[in-house]
Amino acid sequence: MVTTMGELAIRQISALPPEILEFEAEAVTEGFRFLTRLVADWKDGSNRFDQPGECLFGAFRNGQLIAIGGLSYDPHAGSDIGRLRRVYVARASRGQNVGKALVQQLLEYAAQRFRVVRLSTDTSEGAAFYLRCGFLQIQDDFATHMKSLVDAT
Incomplete structure (x- = not known):
C-alpha cells in the first residue's frame, strides 16, 4: 500500500530504514524514548510489526524518511482492538x-x-x-485516546 501526495510517499515497510538511527537521536533530544524501543525491539525480534493485522509505515519525502508509525494488537484490550505505536514525525516536517x-x-x-x-x-x-x-480522549490505565472504526448505526 503506497499513498503519494506530491513529493510525499507513505508506504508499508518491512525493514527499518538506515536513517532510523538519526530519527532516534532526534527523538531522544526531545525526551522521547519510544524510537529507542522500536530499534531495540526490531533488533531482538520481539516486535517487527509482522503479526497478522500489524504494520509499520514510513513517510518519505524525496526518498528520505520523515515520519514513521506502527499498528499492532492492543495487548491491554480485545483481539479486535488495535494500537497505534511509535508514531514520530521529524521536527523539520511537522505542521505540514x-x-x-x-x-x-x-x-x-x-x-x-x-x-x-x-x-x-x-x-x-x-x-x-x-x-x-478524530480520536477521542479516554480515561484508561493503558490508553489516552481511542477511535472507533465502525459506524455507530
Missing part, C-alpha cells in the same frame, strides 16, 4: 500534515482488521494532534 496523512494511512489499514484503535501519549502536543485526527 505529514503526521495526519500517516495516521490516516494507519487507520485505513487498521479498518481491515480492527473495530477500534487506541493509543497512549504523554504530551499535550500529542494529545491535541490525535484529537485533530
